[in-house]
Amino acid sequence: MEPLAQRPDGLTLLRISTPEQGEPWRAAFAGAYQEVWSEPPYNERFSSEEAGAVLPRALRIPDQITLLAVRDSGVVAGFAMAFPVGSKADVVRDIRGLLPIDETFYFAELGIMEQWRQTGLGKQLIELRLQLIDRTRFTHVILRTSATRNAAYEMYKRLGFEDTGVYTEVASRRNDGSFRTDRRLFMAKVLGG
Numbered sequence: 001m002e003p004l005a006q007r008p009d010g011l012t013l014l015r016i017s018t019p020e021q022g023e024p025w026r027a028a029f030a031g032a033y034q035e036v037w038s039e040p041p042y043n044e045r046f047s048s049e050e051a052g053a054v055l056p057r058a059l060r061i062p063d064q065i066t067l068l069a070v071r072d073s074g075v076v077a078g079f080a081m082a083f084p085v086g087s088k089a090d091v092v093r094d095i096r097g098l099l100p101i102d103e104t105f106y107f108a109e110l111g112i113m114e115q116w117r118q119t120g121l122g123k124q125l126i127e128l129r130l131q132l133i134d135r136t137r138f139t140h141v142i143l144r145t146s147a148t149r150n151a152a153y154e155m156y157k158r159l160g161f162e163d164t165g166v167y168t169e170v171a172s173r174r175n176d177g178s179f180r181t182d183r184r185l186f187m188a189k190v191l192g193g
């Protein structure tokens with residue numbers, strides 16, 4: 001496991017490479033994941049089993065980049081994942097013809113726990129993922145964000161992501177127990193060589 005940075009607020013940014021390295025963080029990650037996505041505009045409800053499966057699943061994807069912001073005490077304050085879009089079939093279906101699939105990375109699952117927000121952590125996890133992508137193989141990054149164009153939208157724009165004007169619906173179970181879709185916007189960035 002690779003510590004990438006130490007922040008003045010006591011958080012360590014880790015890059016996790018294998019499911020074995022992820023195991024000690026799996027439960028804390030799952031709790032953070034459930035909490036972050038239960039908030040508006042997503043209002044998603046994941047069971048403990050579903051949330052607990054997310055980290056090991058991500059760590060098995062070839063060429064994945066998984067970052068955690070943690071404290072020694074075992075707290076997970078933030079998380080961010082990325083992998084070649086070819087491993088994400090529903091996104092490939094939506095963007096085929098728009099971007100070169102084999103050369104496009106996908107940014108998934110960026111979440112910062114509420115008490116750690118607005119201190120630059122989200123931005124740092126985006127910048128680190130951008131730095132860690134192999135630019136000899138990948139030319140573009142794509143992500144989905146809420147079509148409500150909230151603070152995350154503005155953040156991505158400032159970091160050089162463009163509004164593609166392409167939308168998709170993502171189905172999920174919601175806090176009220178219903179299974180519904182919500183509307184997401186694709187944002188894309190061209191990587192410099």
Ligand SMILES: CC(C)(COP(=O)(O)OP(=O)(O)OC[C@H]1O[C@@H](n2cnc3c(N)ncnc32)[C@H](O)[C@@H]1OP(=O)(O)O)[C@@H](O)C(=O)NCCC(=O)NCCS
Pocket residue numbers: 036039110111112113116117118119120121122123124144145146151152154155158
């Ligand atoms: C969106 C999210 C990741 C931002 O994380 P964060 O650590 O608070 O972000 P940062 O502190 O790095 O802020 C980045 C920029 O966005 C701005 N920003 C962040 N949250 C904001 C808010 N609620 N309102 C206004 N501006 C905000 C910051 O001022 C900063 O601006 P700058 O680029 O001028 O410096 C976090 O709020 C979150 O996890 N939200 C819930 C999950 C989510 O929406 N994830 C992204 C979905 S794709």
